[in-house]
Amino acid sequence: MPLDSIVFRCDASVATGTGHVMRCIALAQAVQDAGAGAVFAMAESTAGVRARLAAESCELVSVACVAGSGDDSRETVALARERAIGWIVVDGYQFGADFQRALETAGCKVLFIDDYGHASHYWADLVLNQNTFAQENLYGAREPYTRLLLGNEFCLLRREFVSWRGWKRETPPVAKKLLVTMGGSDPENFTATAINALRHLDKDVEATVVVGGSNPHFESLQRLTLQCGSRFRLVNSVSNMPELMAQADLAISAAGSTCWEMCFLQLPMVLIDLADNQKAIARALEASGAAIYLGSYRGNARAVTEGEITARVTSILESKTERSALSERCGKLVDGRGAERVFSELELGESKLGEAKLGEPGLDEPGLGQQKRR
DSSP, X not given: OOOOEEEEEOOOBTTTBSHHHHHHHHHHHHHHHTTOEEEEEESSOOHHHHHHHHHTTOEEEEOOSOTTSHHHHHHXXXXXXXXXXXXXXXXXXXXXXXXXXXXXXXTOEEEEEOSSOOSSSBOOSEXXXXXXXXXXXXXXSBOTXXXXXXXXXXXXXXXXXXXXXXXXXXOOSSOOEEEEEOOSOOTTOHHHHHHHHHTTOSSOOEEEEEEOTTOTTHHHHHHHHHHTOTTEEEEESOSXXXXXXXXXXXXXXXXXXXHHHHHHTTOOEEEEEOSTTHHHHHHHHHHTTSOEEEEEEETTEEOOOHHHHHHHHHHHHXXXXXXXXXXXXXXXXXXXXXXXXXXXXXXXXXXXXXXXXXXXXXXXXXXXXXXXXX
C-alpha cells in the first residue's frame, strides 16, 4: 500500500535551533516527490521556519501543550487518526521512551530520528541516526522489532543539495573565499566572534556570512560586517546554500547537521561545537580526517578564541595539500541519497512491517489498529 501522508513531530526555537526541522524537511521533500503529503505538528516554531514550511507546501499544525508530554503524544496520535496517517516521524531531544511507546501503543508506526541514544528505551519501528559515529550499541535498550538506520548513508539532505550530485570540487592553489555559518539561531552569537577573527587575517580574502531566519543578532551583525568593508557580506535566510558552499574554499561552521551538507559538497571545514550534541559530530569528523575541530563555545565552555581561529584559518588557507585532503575525505562520507533510502524504509514498513509484530491494545478510542499487527 503506498504512503499517503506522514506526520512530522518536531520543534524549533532560538534556543534549540532549527536543525531538527530542517532535516525533517529533507525527508518531507522525498515524501512529496513520491506523491505523498507532509504534515508538521509543532509546539514551538519560528517565523523563519513557518515561512520555509509554507514555501515547501508543508502543512503546519500547532500542538498546544508541553513538548514531549503525555498530552503531546495524545494530540499527535489524534492528528494522525484524524488524517488516517500511519507513519509519524519524531525528531527532538524532548521526546523520550514514553513518547515513543504512547505512539506505538496507539497503533502508529514511528520513525524516531536520534543523534546520541538519548532515550532510555526505543519503542519505534525505525530509529535513524545519520551521524558518522552511530553504532548499534547506542540502542541496546530497544524492542525486538526496532530496526536501526545508522550512519552517513542515511544523511537527510534537502532537494536543493541533491541536485548537485556528481559535482566535483577543484582545490585552488590559493584559497580566498570563506563561508561562515553557525546554524539557524546562534543564540550566543559566535558568528560575531568568527567575523572578528577573520577580519584580522593578513590575507586578501572574501567572507560570506550566513545567518538563519531565527538569529536574534541580525542587526548587530549587519553593523559589524559593514565595519569590515566590502570583503565581508552578510546574508539572511538564504535559499541558495549549495551555491554558497560550492563557491567557498573553506567554511567556519557550527558542528550541526550542516556538516553533512558541506561533506556532500566536499567543502573543507573548521568546526566549533555550539551545543552539547555537536561535540561528538565534530570529534568524529576530525578523527576521520574530514574536518578541523577547534573546540567548544557555549555557556561557560568558551574555549575557542579569535586568535586561535585566525591562526588556524591562516594555515589552512596557505596549504593546498591540507585543503585537498580535507575535501577528499569529507566527500567520501555523504552521497546525497540518504532521504531516498529512508523513504524506501518507510514504504517497506507500510507494506511489510504489518506482518512483523503484534502491538499492544490501543488508547481509549479505536483508531489506527487497537491490536497492532506489524
